[in-house]
Amino acid sequence: MHPDDIAVRYDCIAQWWQTQHQNSLYGIAQLERAIKFTPTKQLALDIGCGSSGRFINILNEQGFQVEGLDISQEMIDLAQQLHPDNTFYRADICCWNPPKLYNLIVAWDSTFHLPLDRQEPVMKKLCNALEPEGVLMFTCGGGYKQSEVSGAFQGQDFEYSTLGVNAFLQILTEHQCTCLHLEYDQYPENHVYIIAQKI
Template sequence: MEPNDTATRYDQIAHWWQTKHQHSTYGIAQLERTIKFTSLRHSALDVGCGSSGRFLRILSQHGFQAEGLDISSEMINLAKLLHPEITFYREDICCWIPPKPYSLISAWDSTFHLPLNVQEPVIKKLCEALEPDGVLLFTCGGGHTTSEISGVFQGQNFEYSTLGVDAFLRILTSHRCTCRHLEYDQYPENHVYIIAQKT
């Protein structure tokens, strides 16, 4: 599925997402774990931030200058209403050029929607956008090899792709990032989160 089609589907559920996730703890312990690895608290970017801005709120509380990016206009419009003080980018992460280096980048359940052929360039882009010692958190499908699946969520059909865990680890290493933590946090679901740090 092309990113613009993913955006159209998320536009349809942006209100639901905000109500459901504004106070959700899903992924928050994992974000807190990621923050513990940081030595610098300059700018932080949440890729695919959604409409609740829940990661942005935590990042701001920890002293980061938090910024949110999302391809869905509705997600961004709603997030702006809740967090008028935060900088938001309505952009596709595949085409976006980071304007600055970041101390922390999170991509919680967002890059797993990208088409297979852009998984590697996007993870590379996120690694390159980190400051020295900067930390990346992202989720991915935890299979051994590349795969693509689709599924219905809140009445919308979504697609997901993964390169497989070993390939993601190779990409991180080849872009000067070391894996600090990898966990199948919803086992036996094939959902993995990875924390990596720039050397």
């Protein structure tokens, strides 16, 4: 599914997402783990930040200057209303060129929507956008093979893809990153989160 089609679907549920996830604890312990691994708490980027600003809240509290990026205009507009002092980019991560280097980049349940052939170039881009010792946390589908799945969520059809865990680890290694943590955090769901650090 093209990212523009993903954006249209998230536009439709952006308000619901904000209400539903405002105080959600989903992914928060994992974010806190990534923050602990981040030696310099200066500049952070939340990719596919959504409308709730829940990660942005925590990163702000931890002293980061935080930027959010999302392909959905509705998500970005709602997030910006909650966080008028933060910088937001309305962009497809596939086409966006990072304007600076970040100490922490998080992509929680966002890049798993990319078309399969966009996974590798985007992962390379994120590795290359890290400061030395910078940390990247992202979620992906688990397993050792590449795969694509689709599913309905809040009345919208979405698609997901993964390269498989081994391929993600290989991309990280090839781009001067080392894996610090990898977990099937919702087992038996095929959902993995990875924390890696630029070496």
